[in-house]
Amino acid sequence: MENEGLTYKKAGVDIDAANYSVDLIKKWVGRTKRPEVLADIGSFGGFFALNNQKYREPVLVSGTDGVGTKLRIAQMMGIHHTVGIDLVAMCVNDILVHGAEPLFFLDYIAIGKLQPELVEALVQGVSEGCVQAGCALIGGETAEMPGFYKEDEYDLAGFTVGVVDKGKLINGDAIEEGDVLIGLPSSGIHSNGYSLARQALLGEAGLKLDDQLDELEKSLGEELLTPTRIYVPSVLALLEETNVKGMAHITGGGIAENLQRSIPPGLGAEIDSAAINTPAIFKLIQARGRVPREEMFKTFNMGIGFIIALAPQQLDKALNCLRVKGEKPIMIGKITAQSAEVVIR
Structure with missing residues (x-):
């Protein structure tokens, strides 16, 4: 049989597995949908229509974070469906400090070998975190990176955007002795x-x-x-x-x-x-x-x-x-x- 030559899959990146992963995570993304979300995942960007009637002077507040080396424990135990909650929590709790209501969230998963069921478990956790926070998961990215991560290794990062009225923005300036x-x-x-x-x-x-x-x-x-x-x-x-x-x-x-x-x-x-x-x-x-x-x-x-x-x-x-x-x-x-x-x- 004639040699078919080098392919992206032979180099370690499986596009078919990536597409299957997207199919698996759609149900978890759907759990988080808010009325302001204008499209399902799959587009090049996520769409969120801000409710201008709810806010007189809306200020967008953003935050980004990861889970850190807690991921090593998840990988050692083979339990992957909870660290996504941690990812959302680290971001939404940060912007909450300023009085902001989290509106939407995006995640980034980098993984050595794309395993659709593993990706689904990670997104399941992100979905649960978004449900707890009341924000919508409107997009993300899964990057298969052979040679950079081992097959069963992955990293998680994400960011959220929230909103607060300018007059209700909290920055600690009002704090005084005796509080x-x-x-x-x-x-x-x-x-x-x-x-x-x-x-x-x-x-x-x-x-x-x-x-x-x-x-x-x-x-x-x-x-x-x-x-x-x-x-x-x-x-x-x-x-x-x-x-x-x-x-x-x-x-x-x-x-x-x-x-x-x-x-x-x-x-x-x-x-x-x-x-x-x-x-x-x-x-x-x-x-x-x-x-x-x-x-x-x-x-x-x-x-x-x-x-x-x-x-x-x-x-x-x-x-x-x-x-x-x-x-x-x-x-x-x-x-x-x-x-x-x-x-x-």
Whole structure:
């Protein structure tokens, strides 16, 4: 038989598999559709018609992020349908800090060998995250990159666009001494600090992902894959009821670094760590990995995934509103002028 020559598929890129992947993910994209979406996936761009009657001076707020080395845990365990939730959460929680309602989301998947069912699982997670956040998944890109990633390796990135009225944009400028800080609990590690977590637990402590530990209610691997919480519905409801002055999404850098970004120059905050119900996974990392307390708070959220600053007169109303939305809010501290930094006591 005559040699047919080199093809794109022989070089490692399977266009037919890519087309099949698109067919598989259409149902997950359809779950996220909002009335403003003008077309299904498949075009060169996604179309979203902004509702101009809802906003007097609409300001678009955008955010982009990835999942980080949490993906290594997913790949080691062969569980791929939850990290998409993390991807959406990291983006929508960021723009929520400024009072923005997430409108739409796009994802980017880079993979060593395109496996349609694997891509479907990843998009299933992205779809679930978008449903939780109330935004539409209007497009994305799947890049098969042989020779760059191993066959079973992949990376995820994404971005979201939201909207807020200019007069309701939140940037922390209104925060003043005496304002109170409400913390919303995290579901665990979320999507930051996994390089340290893996080194502490799988390296220093020599644990395995399928280990069933007395400290945890599920296997270590399942605990590490717990999806990042999406705070959009509860916080948007709070913004309708109270005058929120500032907010912070607690990601890499922990409570101190992320909260400081939301506080005006010259002000700081005092955080009462005793008020925080720290999940067992953090205690496990600290004990088994011999990680200093200061490093734990510098790296991880330690049980608080989102912080809200408002006047003390608004505290009871805010707590009630958040509880109605299913949150378990905690009064964790206050704004102070005694030090221009966040102090965790």
